Amino acid sequence: MSFDELSLDLGARSYAIRIGPGLLDQAGTMMRPVMRSARAFVVTDDNVAPLYLGRLAASLDGAGIGHTSIVLPAGEGTKDFAHLERLVGAMLGARCERSTMVVALGGGVIGDLTGFAAAICLRGMDFVQIPTTLLAQVDSSVGGKTGINTPHGKNLVGAFHQPRLVLADTGTLDTLPRRQVLAGYGEVVKYGCIDDPAFFDWLDAHGEAVIAGDDGARRHAVATSCRAKARIVAADEHESGARALLNLGHTFGHALEAEIGFTDEILHGEAVAIGMVMAFRLSARLGLAPAADGARLERHLARIGLPVRLPGNRIWDSGRLLHHMAGDKKVKDGKVTFVLARGLGRSFLTRDVPIDALRAMLDEFTS
Secondary structure, eight states: OOOEEEEEOOGGGOEEEEEETTGGGGHHHHHGGGOSSSEEEEEEETTTIIIIIHHHHHHHHHTTOEEEEEEEOOSGGGSSHHHHHHHHHHHHHTTOOTTSEEEEEESHHHHHHHHHHHHHGGGOOOEEEEEOSHHIIIIITSSOEEEEEETTEEEEEEEEOOOSEEEEEGGGGGGSOHHHHHHHHHHHHHHHHHHOHHHHHHHHHHHHHHHHTOHHHHHHHHHHHHHHHHHHHHHOTTOSSGGGGGGTTHHHHHHHHHHTTSOTTSOHHHHHHHHHHHHHHHHHHTTSSOHHHHHHHHHHHHHHTOOOSOOTTSOOOHHHHHHHHHTOTTOBTTBOOEEEESSTTOEEEESOOOHHHHHHHHHHHHO
16 A cells, blocks of 8 residues: 655654555554554544444454544534533543543544543543544644634634644545535645745646545645645744744634634635635735735635635624634734735744734725
8 A cells, every 4th residue: 555654753752644545444553553552532523434434443443453432523613612521521431541542533623622632631642643634634633733612712722732643544535525625725725825835836737636636636735735734843843933834824714713603604724715815915915925926826726716705695894803813822912923925935924013904904805
């Protein structure tokens, strides 16, 4: 079986990221060397379970790994205190021990929730990420950010807790609805916009193939994204500096998600796509980036099928969005940290954004 393998270098806590089709059927064999005991607790959702839980269970059985599982509701609404309590209760009820491996089988919601439960249950348990969405494979499964949402904002309660292994089976992307693939692609484009203009050029030429399901194109997109994230996380695990660049589009996107109450009206990757457009619009307004670069990004996202404007089915208020941004977890000394750009592939961090320019850009988007 052919797969790509990367490593996230964190010394004794380093781990492999394996990418390719068919990994789900080898998961048990691949997990066993990083397990402290032959026992696993699998967390998934009611969209993924009918498709892949049986295959994972067969793989665990084949490797001699005993296992228990829980199936949670699919959707962003599951990333809350109520479902965290339910999950931890199920883990304790199944008599999990510290040596039990917790396995996240699903998208970003399941990965974030499961990782947080593993971080706090029994004061810390090992876990493995088996991401089944494009968004999770290129972003949330790598880097150890775990957490849940609250009414105050997205991912405001959580922990840094690194997995022991990431298995990104690209074959699972074949069953994703097109909208979910597109949402994941929003995070892929982000890596080209941060510091890899050559990757953005590649996506501009091959993005349709990634969306359409070409295995070579998908593997290249996932591997390039994971390699970029692994490099940044290895240099700044706890987001004290450069790792915050990975939030390009997210400060705006999280505000949009908070405003709609974390529903599927706007998926996370869609919010990131709109947020990146906002970041480049603001950068151009401040004279930092050529307007042509932002226009090129907008054309690419729109051509692929991602939104570049706010949905017109509700009234958007710039003051409300500013309120949500003020509650962002990256606020320091009362100032919001923004990722802006000097051009495609030339992003940077700043807290010195004039409020008038920010409000004017938001007014433009919400009018």
